[in-house]
Amino acid sequence: MSETTPNADRDETQRSTAVDPADPADPTPVPGETDGKFGRYGGQYVPEALMPAIEELTDAYQRYVLENEDGFMDEFRRRLREFGGRPTPLQHAERLSERYDRDVYLKREDLLHGGAHKLNNALGQVLLAKYMGKSRVIAETGAGQHGTATAMAAAHLDMPCEVYMGERDINRQRPNVFRMTLNGTTVTPVTAGRGTLKEAISETMRDWAGSVEDTHYVIGSVVGPHPFPAMVRDFQSVVSEEARRQALETIDELPTDVVACAGGGSNTMGSFAAFLEDESVSLHAVEAGGSDLSIDEAAGVAPNSASLYAGEEGVLHGARTKLLQDAHGQIVESHSVSSGLDYAGVGPELAHLADEGRIHPAAVDDDQALEAFHLLSRTEGIIPALESAHAIAYLETVAGPENEGEADAESEVGSGSETAGQEADALGDAVVVTVSGRGDKDLESVIEETAARDIDGAPDMSAFTGGI
Amino acid sequence: MVDDAASDDAGVDPEPAAGGVEPAEDDGPTTGNSEAIARAFADGPAYIPYLAVGDPDYESSLEYVEALERGGADLIELGLPFSEPIAEGPTIQGAVVRALEGGMTPDRFFEFVEELDVDVPLVCMTYYNLIYQWGEASGPRPFVERAAEAGLEGFVVPDLPAEEADPLRDACDEFGLDLVFIVAPTTEGDRLDRIMSRVSGYVYVQARLGTTGAQDDVSDRTAASLDRLREYDVPKAVGFGISAGEHAERIVAAGADGIIVGSALVDIVAEGAEADRSAETVADRLEALSRELVEGADRGYRARSPTADSR
Incomplete structure (x- = not known):
């Protein structure tokens, strides 16, 4: 039932032929057909400025996470054990x-x-950013758990890090703000809206739209455009x-x-x-x-x-x-x-x-x-x-x-x-x-x-x- | 620059020309669905202002949009405010907040478009969730049908990349509207082809990375972007950061077919709301900045083609 959406039935097969099928250099499957959808959900609804980065990330996810290229997953698991203390009981x-x-x-x-479990994902993504040759990571945080996990992972892997956090959450979670600061991360307050996670995600996406060439966005949950939901799931x-x-x-x-x-x-x-x-x-x-x-x-x-x-x-x-x-x-x-x-x-x-x-x-x-x-x-x-x-x-x-x-x-x-x-x-x-x-x-x-x-x-x- | 004669419609749908501009392809018509949008680019550079509808209230907003036409607008982008405007900088975020607090909704937006007394084509700029949610049936079709009925000529949807756009593309073709895509400085190669195979009306060339917002200087990445787009036969309108006549001049001289200006105009509205100025004063300022931008664009056009007539 959920394998196809009404929209997919009507349109997408037809449109996808617009991509030159004879061009073997196009490695990107047309999303909506195969990748990036869970039944009718998922996809990549982001500003065009982010799409090249999303494609680059999709490629890196495939090679390093799914195919363990350059031993990425081995290093990830080793660091989860030695730095993270896994397995947990x-x-x-x-x-x-x-x-x-x-x-x-x-x-x-x-x-x-x-x-918190957040380190599993944060360590995976900051390490991936390193493998991708990025020089900076950014993240949003709600409770501060993802922010602190990203800050720890960034310090551990020697990556500059900036975390966006709603102003209201900053006031609710002061100890976590201090922890991030101790790890050398810059915490930037977000005042839009009610100043919680939703606004922090929007603001981090805005930063990324301007910094996408050298920055990786360490998203904190199984949300956002493909490949984030699948990749975060895999790390977690x-x-x-x-x-x-x-x-x-x-x-x-x-x-x-x-x-x-x-x-x-x-x-x-x-x-x-x-x-x-x-x-x-x-x-x-x-x-x-x-x-x-x-x-x-x-x-x-x-x-x-x-x-x-x-x-x-x-x-x-x-x-x-x-x-x-x-x-x-x-x-x-x-x-x-x-x-x-x-x-x-x-x-x-x-x-x-x-x-x-x-x-x-x-x-x-x-x-x-x-x-x-x-x-x-x-x-x-x-x-x-x-x-x-x-x-x-x-x-x-x-x-x-x-x-x-x-x-x-x-x-x-x-x-x-x-x-x-x-x-x-x-x-x-x-x-x-x-x-x-x-x-x-x-x-x-x-x-x-x-x-x-x-x-x-x-x-x-x-x-x-x-x-x- | 728009080939009005193209009528080689290969689709099954006999009436509207399907969108899509393909380089050196024989099955792609090179014009959009809307004749009015094509005309906006037909006689020199198009000045395309943007305002958020309902900012700061419905009545003032009507006056402001009409002032843009008096100032020389060839086409107007009307923002339908969405609660999570992820592509917008602080200026337009502020406009969105004011408009939503003023009670703007999609239904009020359509009424606004119907009430507006302007002769230039109107394009709706909004986020996909509002298009997707409108009406009883699921998908974008009901919204597009209503938009066509209200007299809109097209859409710009900043969070809808080409890969997810086919349902909206098809609905636009069904109702004779255009679908404008944004091309970023980072867009090239296969991505560019994929976008250009779906765009119609004009392409929105994002002058720099980041979010919307007026800048003191405009990016020199614009020239490179225009170069990449040269082979595609669709009007190229440049936006993001244009706030003064000299920006308009430089960008048109670099080959742009139009300039899109949002935040610099929204700044005038914001300042007026803050200082509690009369709608008339704010409208006059919008008209004055519009004239400056139009004159700048015309200077750039003459510099590019010395023989071209000023408008």
């Missing part, structure tokens, strides 16, 4: 397993150097490659479920990639439901970041994907308590996999994520990133004590929980949850957000409300 979480009455395993990406797929192997080694079978949070979707695709062919493994993409799953058209605001769950097809930042937009196609401001999930779009491959029914999108709200943050901190001794807390919260809403019995009920729509997307997603008895990052960066936000709410199991915040 797959840990049996004893209290969670007891609480949810099934085996829960945590894929501990929070233990990767820098404290080490997460699921390890988890799959570790599951087979320790429990002698594949997990029944993999749960990961989804903003742009890099940790999601990283957690799912190696399991896509394993049809017995259910894949759950947990988005930020924010405070409400609807879109306020008049205000141009979606109080959530649930593009897969609540978004509509459209074109943003180089790709056709699912977006939070109003009826005219203007992109609305998203919201999440977690700035790393706060984005109005999602990776095109995830949009496709959701349409195909291969992954199950779900959403948990800000309150549920905060509760899960405290639960994991208190019961397992792991302070997770607020992003990762969404994945844990999904377990609670589907299989928690208050939802006794519902977890194993198949496909009961509206079975009592308020959690969007849970109906179809009963969990099996061996669940892998990706802890995509650690929560140190979020402590200030957590103090503020927890103090403003009545959160089950949260410690007394009164001593900390002035900050740490």
Whole structure:
């Protein structure tokens, strides 16, 4: 069904003949035909000034990443081990397993150097920029996790680096801004719009449009024009490659479920990639439901970041994907308590996999994520990133004590929980949850957000409300 | 420079000429779909101003666009504001914000075009998501049909490269509109061919890398770009950074068939909005800068071809 789009049926075969088929020097397949599309999603919707760089990158991706030319992938894997500390553990979480009455395993990406999965991609792309002979890298960042990962990778590989970050995010994530600065990166505030990830991506694309000849854009998620969504997935797929192997080694079978949070979707695709062919493994993409799953058209605001769950097809930042937009196609401001999930779009491959029914999108709200943050901190001794807390919260809403019995009920729509997307997603008895990052960066936000709410199991915040 | 006689339409569609300009190919007509756009380039260099529609409000914006025609516009690019204008510099980003805050929507944009009292061809410049989302049916066709009905003659879509443009190209051909592509200083070889096989009306030659924005100087990469385009028989209009008569002169002298000016004009609108000037004052300034640019372009044209008549 999703192999062809109506547009492709009508037009593209006909037009593609405009490229001289007799010219063997044209190595670029016409996108829309083969490369760069995931079903009806993906593509390369970027200003013409960027297209030569995109073509150059597509070629470099093919040679270095897919074909390991000059031993690129060997060097990448070596540096992930030696600099990054891979592999990360797959840990049996004893209290969670007891609480949810099934085996829960945590894929501990929070233990990767820098404290989040982001380094996998950043190291891959900065190294690729070096192989391509670029002399500078730029990146956008939301929570600051991708920015800090890129800054570390750039320092490690001796590359000048500039990171664009929304002004509001800079204020929410001051420790990460300082970390980037320590690594020698220039952090440039973006004041457009609401000053979050969406604006930072736009501004980084503008920089790239003017600097494309010597600069590589290290995009932070499985978004943007082809080849970024595929390439970032490939760099991140080490997460699921390890988890799959570790599951087979320790429990002698594949997990029944993999749960990961989804903003742009890099940790999601990283957690799912190696399991896509394993049809017995259910894949759950947990988005930020924010405070409400609807879109306020008049205000141009979606109080959530649930593009897969609540978004509509459209074109943003180089790709056709699912977006939070109003009826005219203007992109609305998203919201999440977690700035790393706060984005109005999602990776095109995830949009496709959701349409195909291969992954199950779900959403948990800000309150549920905060509760899960405290639960994991208190019961397992792991302070997770607020992003990762969404994945844990999904377990609670589907299989928690208050939802006794519902977890194993198949496909009961509206079975009592308020959690969007849970109906179809009963969990099996061996669940892998990706802890995509650690929560140190979020402590200030957590103090503020927890103090403003009545959160089950949260410690007394009164001593900390002035900050740490 | 536009071969009006070309009528060698090889397509199945008998009426509009298919877009596309191919060098030394026998199946490609060399003119666009819109006769009005062809005429804009027919008698000397075309002055092509841009304004964001609805900046800072609907009524003022009507006056401003009409002032551009009085100032000598041969064709006008009307920006339909999109929330994520990734190809625009700070000046036009500001215009987009003001226009959106003023309530501009695609429907209001079409009403604006219908209400506008100008005789020159109008081209819509916007981002693909707005074209793609409009109307009930999916794809760009409903938007193009409505645009044709409103009297628009073509499109420039900065985030739509040739590779993704076929649905819009076909809709433009169906309704007799042109589809203008941007050629960057980095565009050459096969990419250039691919773009030029799909362009119609005119080609937008981006004078330098980066985003839109007025500059004190204009790039000398323009001459190289014009050289690369020489073999293609379609009008070449240069934009990005042109803000004064002498820029226009130099660029036309280098061989451009038209100049596109956006940010320098938007600066006047922005300054007027900030200083709370009357719409009439702002319109007068737009008209005055337009005249300066037109005169510059004419000087450049005479320098290039001493025998050519000034317009």
